[in-house]
Amino acid sequence: xxxxxxxxxxxxxxxxxxxxxxxxxxxxxxxxxxxxxxxxxxxxxxxxxxxxxxxxxxxxxxxxxxxxxxxxxxxxxxxxxxxxxxxxxxxxxxxxxxxxxxxxxxxxxxxxxxxxxxxxxxxxxxxxxxxxxxxxxxxxxxxxxxxxxxxxxxxxxxxxxxxxxxxxxxxxxxxxxxxxxxxxxxxxxxxxxxxxxxxxxxxxxxxxxxxxxxxxxxxxxxxxxxxxxxxxxxxxxxxxxxxxxxxxxxxxxxxxxxxxxxxxxxxxxxxxxxxxxxxxxxxxxxxxxxxxxxxxxxxxxxxxxxxxxxxxxxxxxxxxxxxxxxxxxxxxxxxxxxxxxxxxxxxxxxxxxxx
Numbered sequence: 001x002x003x004x005x006x007x008x009x010x011x012x013x014x015x016x017x018x019x020x021x022x023x024x025x026x027x028x029x030x031x032x033x034x035x036x037x038x039x040x041x042x043x044x045x046x047x048x049x050x051x052x053x054x055x056x057x058x059x060x061x062x063x064x065x066x067x068x069x070x071x072x073x074x075x076x077x078x079x080x081x082x083x084x085x086x087x088x089x090x091x092x093x094x095x096x097x098x099x100x101x102x103x104x105x106x107x108x109x110x111x112x113x114x115x116x117x118x119x120x121x122x123x124x125x126x127x128x129x130x131x132x133x134x135x136x137x138x139x140x141x142x143x144x145x146x147x148x149x150x151x152x153x154x155x156x157x158x159x160x161x162x163x164x165x166x167x168x169x170x171x172x173x174x175x176x177x178x179x180x181x182x183x184x185x186x187x188x189x190x191x192x193x194x195x196x197x198x199x200x201x202x203x204x205x206x207x208x209x210x211x212x213x214x215x216x217x218x219x220x221x222x223x224x225x226x227x228x229x230x231x232x233x234x235x236x237x238x239x240x241x242x243x244x245x246x247x248x249x250x251x252x253x254x255x256x257x258x259x260x261x262x263x264x265x266x267x268x269x270x271x272x273x274x275x276x277x278x279x280x281x282x283x284x285x286x287x288x289x290x291x292x293x294x295x296x297x298x299x300x301x302x303x304x305x306x307x308x309x310x311x312x313x314x315x316x317x318x319x320x321x322x323x324x325x326x327x328x329x330x331x332x333x334x335x336x337x338x339x340x341x342x343x344x345x346x347x348x349x350x351x352x353x354x355x
Contacts, residue, residue: 019128021066021105023299024136030060031142031295033070033205034285036111037091039083044075048292048307049091051332055307057094058327059334065296067098068131070205070283071109071144081120099124105131109206110146136299137346138200145206145282148190188280195279199353201302201345203295208285210293212304212338213278213345221254277352278345293337303339307332 023029035052036044045052060067074084085092098104106125108116115123129147133140187207192214195202225247232243281302284293291308306317310331322335 015132016128018126019105019130020132020134021068022134023066023297024134026299028063028065029068029133029297030065031068031070031203031283031297032286032292033109033144033283034072034208034287035069036072036075036285036287037084037088038075039079039087043087044287045088047289048286049088051307051309052286052292053091053094054330055327055332055334056091057097058330061094061097061103066103066105067095068142069095069104069106070131070142070203071107071146072111072205073106073109074112074115076112076114081115081123095125105142107131107142107144109144133201133297135201135297135342137342138349140201140203140297141195142203145187145191145204148187188282192277192280195349196277196353199279199349201279201281201349203281203283203297205283205285207282208287209282210284210304210337211280211282213340214276214280215278221250225250225254277349278340279349279353297342300342301339302342302345304337306335306337308335309333 021027021029037049038044043049056067074081076084095104104125105128107128107130114120115127130141130143133142187204188209188211191202191204228243228247228250232240232247235243281295281304283295284304286292290312291306294305294307296303296305306313308317310333313333313335317335317337322337323339325334326332
């Protein structure tokens with residue numbers, strides 16, 4: 001019932017104007033989620049916090065991007081907001097740069113839902129349940145994704161008490177949908193169904209699993225291996241060697257994902273026996289051991305990107321021939337993992353969406 005109410009609000013023609021971002025005449029938007037900013041040595045953002053601060057300021061702010069923080073930015077189920085702001089003062093300084101130019105949108109997640117309480121009335125940024133991006137063709141809805149689970153809608157505060165007073169003192173990681181392949185699939189399937197029915201794009205977070213055009217990393221790798229195998233017979237010299245290296249790297253990555261995800265969840269598909277409709281995207285999270293993921297959307301393209309520190313990238317990024325871009329004078333690099341034209345994505349949604 002809770003998810004039906006949420007989806008009915010998404011489809012409401014009276015969508016709040018303050019939650020609408022119009023890039024139909026030009027604009028660039030970064031969607032990033034699940035920072036889980038804390039205060040101590042177990043802080044989930046410690047691995048990538050310095051890099052995130054730098055890339056937001058030097059790459060995205062200075063180049064005119066709009067920033068959407070898509071939920072679970074502060075880890076308020078474990079820490080107080082004052083202490084989080086003290087620990088991450090440098091990151092908040094960058095958030096303030098975006099906010100001062102009306103280029104910051106923030107949605108609510110299950111770990112920072114407490115910001116809606118009266119005691120956080122002085123919180124400096126407007127809060128949204130959903131941000132609607134007007135692209136000029138199809139709308140794109142950006143929301144965290146926990147709203148699709150009855151547990152988080154009905155019992156999130158109770159779960160927060162358990163996290164703060166049971167899990168935190170013993171150093172136990174949060175028990176979230178991100179750690180369960182079945183629960184990830186459950187959330188993603190509901191979001192996919194809504195996008196399919198309403199012919200729109202959906203960009204979520206919450207599950208920490210990057211998705212591009214409704215495909216997870218496992219599914220994408222299978223399609224990519226097939227594409228490379230088709231290109232191989234006509235290739236020669238260096239191209240042939242490159243394809244061989246890429247296929248070997250992707251096969252190794254596929255094996256790791258099989259062991260990580262489990263056989264049952266790998267068999268499951270968001271789209272059953274039908275052709276995949278590229279309507280669901282997930283920005284992943286900022287908590288990776290070797291880097292962080294994000295979604296970029298412009299008036300022309302949508303991309304899944306991966307930021308990493310020099311010397312710490314995953315092997316598939318180094319071997320895969322991905323488009324790389326660095327920040328001058330800094331050891332941080334951006335890899336474009338997937339990218340497509342919005343008109344192509346929208347064409348597939350229109351032609352394949354009536355399933």
